[in-house]
Amino acid sequence: MSLIMQEKNNQEMEIDENHLIQIRKDKLKELQEQGKDPFEITKFNRTNTAGEIKSNYEKFEQKDVTVAGRIMAKRIMGKASFCTIQDCDEKIQSYVSINDLGEESYKAFKTFDIGDIIGITGFVFKTRTEEISVHAKEVTLLSKSLRPLPEKFHGLKDPDLRYRQRYTDLIVNPEVKNTFILRSKIISAIRSILDNEGYLEVETPVLNTISGGATARPFVTHHNALDIDMYLRIALELNLKRLIVGGFDRVYEIGRVFRNEGMDIRHNPEFTELELYAAYQDFHDMMDITEKIFSETAKKILGTTKITYQGKEIDLAPGWKRITMIDSIKEACGVDFNEIQTDEEAVALAKERNIEIPDKTKETRGDVISLFFDEYVEKTLIQPTFIYEYPVEISPLAKKCPKNKKMTERFEVFIDGREYGNAFSELNDPIDQYERFKKQVEAKEAGDEEAGMMDEDFIQSLEIGLPPTGGLGIGIDRLVMLLTDQDSIRDVLLFPTMKPIN
Numbered sequence: 001m002s003l004i005m006q007e008k009n010n011q012e013m014e015i016d017e018n019h020l021i022q023i024r025k026d027k028l029k030e031l032q033e034q035g036k037d038p039f040e041i042t043k044f045n046r047t048n049t050a051g052e053i054k055s056n057y058e059k060f061e062q063k064d065v066t067v068a069g070r071i072m073a074k075r076i077m078g079k080a081s082f083c084t085i086q087d088c089d090e091k092i093q094s095y096v097s098i099n100d101l102g103e104e105s106y107k108a109f110k111t112f113d114i115g116d117i118i119g120i121t122g123f124v125f126k127t128r129t130e131e132i133s134v135h136a137k138e139v140t141l142l143s144k145s146l147r148p149l150p151e152k153f154h155g156l157k158d159p160d161l162r163y164r165q166r167y168t169d170l171i172v173n174p175e176v177k178n179t180f181i182l183r184s185k186i187i188s189a190i191r192s193i194l195d196n197e198g199y200l201e202v203e204t205p206v207l208n209t210i211s212g213g214a215t216a217r218p219f220v221t222h223h224n225a226l227d228i229d230m231y232l233r234i235a236l237e238l239n240l241k242r243l244i245v246g247g248f249d250r251v252y253e254i255g256r257v258f259r260n261e262g263m264d265i266r267h268n269p270e271f272t273e274l275e276l277y278a279a280y281q282d283f284h285d286m287m288d289i290t291e292k293i294f295s296e297t298a299k300k301i302l303g304t305t306k307i308t309y310q311g312k313e314i315d316l317a318p319g320w321k322r323i324t325m326i327d328s329i330k331e332a333c334g335v336d337f338n339e340i341q342t343d344e345e346a347v348a349l350a351k352e353r354n355i356e357i358p359d360k361t362k363e364t365r366g367d368v369i370s371l372f373f374d375e376y377v378e379k380t381l382i383q384p385t386f387i388y389e390y391p392v393e394i395s396p397l398a399k400k401c402p403k404n405k406k407m408t409e410r411f412e413v414f415i416d417g418r419e420y421g422n423a424f425s426e427l428n429d430p431i432d433q434y435e436r437f438k439k440q441v442e443a444k445e446a447g448d449e450e451a452g453m454m455d456e457d458f459i460q461s462l463e464i465g466l467p468p469t470g471g472l473g474i475g476i477d478r479l480v481m482l483l484t485d486q487d488s489i490r491d492v493l494l495f496p497t498m499k500p501i502n
Contacts (some may be wrong), residue, residue, distance in 0.1 A: 003252055017148060024113055031144070036108075037053075038141045044119045044369055045427060050085070050092035051313045053124055054132050059126040065445060067134060068119040068142060070171065076110055084135075086171070093133040094120050102136050107398060108141070115145030159488075163496050176491075182301060185255060185490055189297045190476075195290070199250040206238035206256070206344060210453045213237035213397070216259040217449045219269075222314060223356045232258035236275040237397065237471065238458050242275050245461045245467050252276035254476060261450075265488040266418065269497050272476040277426070281470035283398075283409045286423035287386050288474060290413055291318040294384070294479070301483055309416055312382060320384040320413070321337055325373055328387055332376040337369050362444045366391025366406070381414035395435040396452060398424035420479060423472040430462035 031037060047066045051164065069087035080097040092373045098106040100122075101319040112118060149159070150168050162169040170177050183256075191201065211218035213235030223230050236253045243251050260272045274293075278285065295305045305317040328339045335353075339348050346368035350357055355371050357363055369391050377387070388411035389401060400409035407424035427433050437459070443451035482490040490496040 002320075006349045014491065020148050021146055024144065024148075027111060027113070028144045028146065031141070034142075037286055040138075042140055044140065044142055045118065050087050053092060053134075054090055057126070057132050059123070062123055062390075064118060064123050064126065064133060064137075066121045067094075068124075070145075071112060071114055071116050071118060074112070074114065079106075081110070083112075083118075085120065092121065092130055093127070094136050095125075095127070095133055096120075100135070101139060105139065109139050110397065113145055113148075115147070115149050116141060117143035117145070128164075129161065130363070136423075139207055160498075161405060163490050164501075165500055166494055178298045179484045179486065179492060182484050184478055185301055186297055186483060189252070189300045189478065190293055192493070193293055193296055194252050194276060196239050197250070197292075199249060199252045202240070202243060202248075203255070204233075204236055204250050204253055208233055210455050211409045212256075212452045212455050212458070214259075215394075215396075215452065217448050219258050219260045221237060227318060234259050235473070240275055240277050240457060241466060241469065241471070242458070242461050244279050245464055245466050247373075249279045250277070266478070266492070268477070268489050268493055271489070271493075274474045274476055275472065277469055277471045279469050281387065282425040282468065283411055283423050283470055286302070286472040287320075287322065287388075287411060287413075288318075288422065290421050291316075291320055291384075293474065297479070298483060307483065307485075309485055310487055312416060314383060314415060314482075316384060320386055322386040322388060322411075324389040324407075325369060325377075325387050325391075326389065328377045329369070329372050332380060335372060337372075338366070338498035340365065343368075359448065361432070361443050361448055362393075364391075364393045366393030370394050378414060378419075380419040384413060384415050384418055384436070386411045386413055392436075395424070396440055397427055397433075399427045400432075415482060418478060419475075420482070421472060421474040423470065426461060426466065426469040426471045428462060428466035428469065430459050432457050433462055 004328040006270055017397050019094070040300060045066060046068045048060070050067060050069065053060045053067070067085065067087065069085035071083055072082040072086045072091060075082045079099070080094055080095070082095055084093050096106070096109055101109060119140040119142050120136050121138040122134045125133060125135050127133055136169065140344050149172055150165070162173070195201070207221070207223070207230045210232055211231040211234055214237070215234070217232040218234050219232040221230055221232065222228070234257055236255060240251055242252060252274065254272065254274050257273050260269060261267060263269065276289070295318055298305050298307060298316045306313065306315050330336045336348065337346070342350060343364045346365040347357065347363050350368045350371060355375055357367065357371065373387070389407045390398065390410040392400060392406055392408055395408040395410045398410040401407045401409055411423050412419050436450065437454045440452040441454050444453065477489050477492050481487070481489060484492065486492050
């Protein structure tokens with residue numbers, strides 16, 4: 001179709017839609033003039049949902065019920081009609097006749113539009129085609145839909161429109177609603193697992209005077225009363241570790257974090273993260289709890305640890321592969337960074353392999369190791385895999401490995417080439433932490449907008465004393481994507497960030 005024809009069709013659809021909207025407004029005005037304004041109704045006593053009735057037909061057969069929902073279909077057949085309404089969990093058909101409602105009420109029913117919200121009182125029965133239905137004795141208009149549902153014109157398959165109009169997406173695409181029901185159940189399952197493991201759920205501030213806890217560019221806002229700039233949190237980490245200092249042994253938080261970075265199918269500027277911290281544990285313990293969270297959540301929600309994600313079979317049962325970052329690179333491309341000890345050697349090797357170092361401040365052995373991993377390894381990790389022992393340069397909050405001070409006790413977990421979690425044996429040496437913060441500050445001053453800040457209060461908390469601690473962060477949105485077989489983060493966020501239409 002040519003652009004001119006497409007534009008013409010769009011204009012015609014807009015004219016048709018505007019015409020139908022006006023017809024619906026005229027119907028509402030007529031109702032109001034008759035003293036039957038549906039918007040004046042403040043409450044409706046629904047007794048049952050469609051799902052309850054359809055799943056327990058024997059219990060409800062020939063019994064009176066009152067249901068309510070949105071009209072999704074209508075068939076007018078003279079003195080008797082059928083309509084289908086959709087409520088919170090299911091659709092159900094209703095048989096409506098002039099003999100049951102009376103002439104005036106039946107005439108009013110025939111004027112109702114697709115999208116109107118109605119209440120129906122009647123008895124439950126099955127039609128000759130064995131469809132469970134409600135034989136209406138009374139029908140009440142509860143809310144007038146002034147705008148036709150979008151599929152009447154062009155469907156609601158365009159992803160951009162679906163994300164912008166999630167309310168209509170949920171109405172006309174039932175599978176979308178199911179995804180978000182599963183999301184809620186997944187988060188509840190995670191909470192149950194952690195509560196049973198003795199973790200305490202807490203809440204920490206979204207607004208902070210310092211941006212820290214991760215490597216990311218923050219959102220900046222201004223507090224008028226205090227006349228100071230503040231930062232939307234980019235991680236939950238530092239405040240949760242303060243609570244471990246304060247004497248809580250195990251804490252977790254599931255909350256929104258905000259990062260002022262690019263958007264794609266894996267990234268949204270605000271997303272939901274789980275972070276947990278346990279005193280007297282290390283990153284190996286965090287591997288164990290990670291396997292537990294993923295496997296038990298999958299089993300509870302899906303009934304199995306063996307899932308299919310984007311056509312690939314993945315087994316989430318415990319016993320995931322564990323391999324160091326350096327060994328994974330050696331397996332993938334033959335380069336052994338145990339034999340490369342200086343920054344100069346590492347940078348020369350990167351140039352030899354045509355791996356670009358995007359930032360002059362990151363021309364270190366540790367940064368090059370990370371780039372080699374990104375290039376050769378990450379995309380190959382289909383089954384759940386723990387990559388551990390990360391370079392100090394890219395792990396400012398992790399404890400150094402006792403036998404190799406250039407590496408840290410940190411891991412990330414990868415599934416289908418994507419990172420799903422990040423964990424440390426937490427750095428609890430205040431002097432070491434101060435020096436690492438200083439390097440972050442130097443990087444920020446050199447132009448790295450993602451580098452962290454100096455947090456003097458956090459250093460002070462470490463000086464009070466942080467016990468040996470394991471910490472873990474898991475991206476909830478990515479976990480939901482995995483368990484609901486969604487390829488884009490926008491499909492598991494009810495209201496993803498969108499650029500306004502001008």
